[in-house]
Amino acid sequence: MPMSVRTARSDGIGLQTVSRYDLLLVLLPLPLLCGAFASALTPVPGTVAMGTASLPSALLFVYAITAAAPTTIERSA
Structure with a gap:
């Protein structure tokens, strides 16, 4: 049974895209x-x-959970 390998796109210099x-x-x-910094630095x-x-x-x-939610499910073979 072969293992599925996930490959990430890169920008040519080895950094993955975000x-x-x-x-x-x-x-x-x-x-x-x-908010934490504001409460620490102000009264x-x-x-x-x-x-x-x-x-x-x-x-x-x-x-994030409504408008930007993923709409398709990617399945590995």
């Missing part, structure tokens, strides 16, 4: 990190800063 799903995974915690309470920062993360999450 998909929009990778970008979404990177962007999800960024608003929360900004804003942590609960207010994190609560406010969770709104953009929640919107990104909803976008």
Whole structure:
């Protein structure tokens, strides 16, 4: 039984391309990190800063699971 090998596209210098799903995974915690820094550097309470920062993360999450969700299933032979 042969093993399936997944090959990644490269840009010619050995770096893999970044998909929009990778970008979404990177962007999800960024608003929360900004909220944590805002609560540490300003007199804003942590609960207010994190609560406010969770709104953009929640919107990104909803976008990721609805509009940007994969529509086809790739199956290996």
